[in-house]
Amino acid sequence: xxxxxxxxxxxxxxxALLFLANGVMRGAGRxxxxxxxxxxxxxxxxxxxxxxxxxYNSELALDEALCTQRFEEIPxxxxxxxxxxxxxxxxxxLTHQATEGADNPxxxxxxxxxxxxxxxxxxxxxxxxxxxxxxxxxxxEASVVGVSAAYWMVIGFWDxxxxxxxxxxxxxxxxxxxxxxxEDPPNYWYLVPLILGIMLLWRLVPKGSWIGRWPLxxxxxxxxxxxLIGFIQADFLSQIRNTVIPVVAVDQAGGFAFWDSLxxxxxxxxxxxxxxxxxxxxxxxxxxxKTARLGIWFLMVTFGAAFGYTVxxxxxxxxxxxxxxxxDWLWLIxxxxxxxxxxxxxxxxxxxxxxxxx
Amino acid sequence: MYEFFxxxxxxxxxxxxxLAVAVPILIIGATGRTFPEEPTSLARAVFxxxxxxxxxxxVLLSYDYDxxxxxxxxxxxxxxxxxxxxxxxxxxxxxxxxxxxxMVDDTIENVLxxxxxxxxxxxxxxxxxxxxxxxxxxxxxxxxxxxxxxxDTRGTPWGTIPMCQExxxxxxxxxxxxxxxxxxxxxxxxxxxxxxxPKLTMVAGCTGVQAPLLYPYIPQQLQGLLxxxxxxxxxxxxxxxxxxxxxxxxDAEGNPMVDDDGMYVIRGKYTEGIRRMGPQxxxxxxxxxxxxxxxxxxFVERRKEGRR
Numbered sequence: 093x094x095x096x097x098x099x100x101x102x103x104x105x106x107x108a109l110l111f112l113a114n115g116v117m118r119g120a121g122r123x124x125x126x127x128x129x130x131x132x133x134x135x136x137x138x139x140x141x142x143x144x145x146x147x148y149n150s151e152l153a154l155d156e157a158l159c160t161q162r163f164e165e166i167p168x169x170x171x172x173x174x175x176x177x178x179x180x181x182x183x184x185x186l187t188h189q190a191t192e193g194a195d196n197p198x199x200x201x202x203x204x205x206x207x208x209x210x211x212x213x214x215x216x217x218x219x220x221x222x223x224x225x226x227x228x229x230x231x232x233e234a235s236v237v238g239v240s241a242a243y244w245m246v247i248g249f250w251d252x253x254x255x256x257x258x259x260x261x262x263x264x265x266x267x268x269x270x271x272x273x274x275e276d277p278p279n280y281w282y283l284v285p286l287i288l289g290i291m292l293l294w295r296l297v298p299k300g301s302w303i304g305r306w307p308l309x310x311x312x313x314x315x316x317x318x319x320l321i322g323f324i325q326a327d328f329l330s331q332i333r334n335t336v337i338p339v340v341a342v343d344q345a346g347g348f349a350f351w352d353s354l355x356x357x358x359x360x361x362x363x364x365x366x367x368x369x370x371x372x373x374x375x376x377x378x379x380x381x382k383t384a385r386l387g388i389w390f391l392m393v394t395f396g397a398a399f400g401y402t403v404x405x406x407x408x409x410x411x412x413x414x415x416x417x418x419x420d421w422l423w424l425i426x427x428x429x430x431x432x433x434x435x436x437x438x439x440x441x442x443x444x445x446x447x448x449x450x
Numbered sequence: 451m452y453e454f455f456x457x458x459x460x461x462x463x464x465x466x467x468x469l470a471v472a473v474p475i476l477i478i479g480a481t482g483r484t485f486p487e488e489p490t491s492l493a494r495a496v497f498x499x500x501x502x503x504x505x506x507x508x509v510l511l512s513y514d515y516d517x518x519x520x521x522x523x524x525x526x527x528x529x530x531x532x533x534x535x536x537x538x539x540x541x542x543x544x545x546x547x548x549x550x551x552x553m554v555d556d557t558i559e560n561v562l563x564x565x566x567x568x569x570x571x572x573x574x575x576x577x578x579x580x581x582x583x584x585x586x587x588x589x590x591x592x593x594x595x596x597x598x599x600x601x602d603t604r605g606t607p608w609g610t611i612p613m614c615q616e617x618x619x620x621x622x623x624x625x626x627x628x629x630x631x632x633x634x635x636x637x638x639x640x641x642x643x644x645x646x647x648p649k650l651t652m653v654a655g656c657t658g659v660q661a662p663l664l665y666p667y668i669p670q671q672l673q674g675l676l677x678x679x680x681x682x683x684x685x686x687x688x689x690x691x692x693x694x695x696x697x698x699x700x701d702a703e704g705n706p707m708v709d710d711d712g713m714y715v716i717r718g719k720y721t722e723g724i725r726r727m728g729p730q731x732x733x734x735x736x737x738x739x740x741x742x743x744x745x746x747x748x749f750v751e752r753r754k755e756g757r758r
Contacts, residue, residue: 407733425476
């Protein structure tokens with residue numbers, strides 16, 4: 093092993109041990125949840141085909157005789173219950189632990205804690221690329237790609253294909269299977285996109301892959317048409333209209349508005365100079381050349397602004413990853429005071445208010 | 451020194467950038483002190499677009515971003531929801547990005563459920579979820595929501611959601627609010643919603659990469675724009691100035707907490723953008739320094755070559 097590699101391995105191992113000790117000794121990186129009991133009862137009259145589920149302990153339940161009984165005493169076929177886990181903070185856990193003890197609905201979530209650690213480690217794996225390419229970076233990169241692809245597929249199926257295709261073509265089946273309240277009548281026009289979709293998938297079959305070209309042509313044609321109109325309206329005609337502005341602007345009192353006039357003049361000159369730069373039918377000499385040169389200056393200012401904004405954006409993204417590492421994982425900072433019990437927050441608040449008033 | 455900078459390994463620059471961002475985060479996290487923000491006219495335009503609407507107006511909030519852009523966009527998404535809720539507008543959340551509904555859920559959990567428990571799902575706000583099709587979605591729902599949105603994200607049919615019964619298309623909205631990380635986003639909303647239907651009013655918050663491309667739409671096609679984290683911080687300053695008493699931490703008696711200067715101490719989740727301006731300042735100073743050093747080295751080298 094090279095000396096440099098050995099030193100870096102030692103540094104990384106030492107860092108990993110520190111993080112682990114921080115996690116074990118301080119409990120850093122733990123995530124908490126609140127257990128919310130969900131209890132529903134079926135209050136449909138005897139003989140009714142459709143069930144009528146309402147939440148036990150809700151305002152609606154006050155009028156129901158069934159809900160005057162204890163939940164456990166209601167016949168099992170008329171009740172259903174489960175526990176929903178909601179995201180919670182350590183501060184809430186500590187506050188309730190002090191008052192409710194064993195009945196505390198807040199608890200540490202093992203699965204979410206693993207999630208925090210995986211997120212933190214993957215963040216570090218990706219940052220490690222800045223030093224040099226390595227297997228840990230590759231693992232993180234491949235995981236992101238794989239998970240994203242699977243996520244897109246699942247979302248596409250449940251949010252689009254089920255409600256917008258199956259739900260339109262066969263609402264009766266979808267009502268029983270996935271969306272109980274679906275009331276729309278069948279709309280068989282949606283068979284057309286279904287057929288086009290099947291034709292598109294034909295590309296995967298070795299023979300007859302040309303069938304996939306027809307729906308592809310349809311997609312390209314409609315997309316080109318839609319985008320052409322959008323750009324002509326919003327980016328061509330409207331931009332011409334937006335440039336027709338007064339060089340001598342007046343304020344609400346009717347006086348000369350110097351800064352608005354200057355701003356408008358810069359917009360008009362910038363647009364004209366930029367257009368001249370991209371007009372290559374005339375040689376860029378003399379007045380045309382000088383105007384084109386001015387156009388380059390405007391373009392450079394635009395690129396500079398774009399670069400500045402990009403830098404700002406990237407730093408913001410970097411900042412949130414570090415905030416996540418320092419706050420949620422390592423518990424070094426707590427800007428939202430989510431890990432402090434309520435009584436400590438209010439005591440600090442009272443003290444600070446008193447100091448402020450003093 | 452000249453030779454040191456000339457042959458500087460890029461990894462030292464990465465380390466400097468890490469420190470430039472990490473140290474301010476730790477200091478701000480420990481002390482709670484932030485830099486003051488002076489809102490620009492664009493941030494004010496966004497604020498007034500929401501603030502000046504009458505109570506109960508219908509606002510469509512399209513959260514077209516994912517966790518990759520959360521650092522820039524979640525502060526403004528949080529504030530948009532808070533501002534609309536404080537003004538008692540009815541909020542229709544939707545997304546053109548697959549992970550958008552999760553971003554909406556986060557906002558609903560952190561803002562609406564915690565600070566506005568009186569608001570009711572289906573009457574005051576609804577999460578319509580994601581539909582694939584990018585600008586195609588806008589093109590359809592601008593004339594008819596139910597062509598695409600048969601249910602909300604929970605699977606509740608459109609017709610059984612009280613606040614959905616009052617709208618048939620995007621044209622029924624009093625304001626469009628878009629949080630955009632790229633395609634499809636603000637540009638597509640301008641192209642396919644606001645430009646063909648000029649009665650619609652729209653404000654947006656976007657990533658830094660997009661901001662320069664969207665400025666030409668202001669003010670005719672886009673009433674206001676929050677550009678990157680700076681825009682988010684300015685908007686936070688405006689909303690906290692207006693609703694500070696409600697957003698402040700509480701003392702033992704339930705009164706809003708004030709600091710030594712008599713300013714409300716705003717809860718951390720509503721100052722995310724302002725907090726992130728600290729690392730921005732130091733990192734930008736480092737960038738400027740590096741650009742100057744790089745240029746000096748370039749010109750010195752060129753001069754040397756000229757002499758040869």
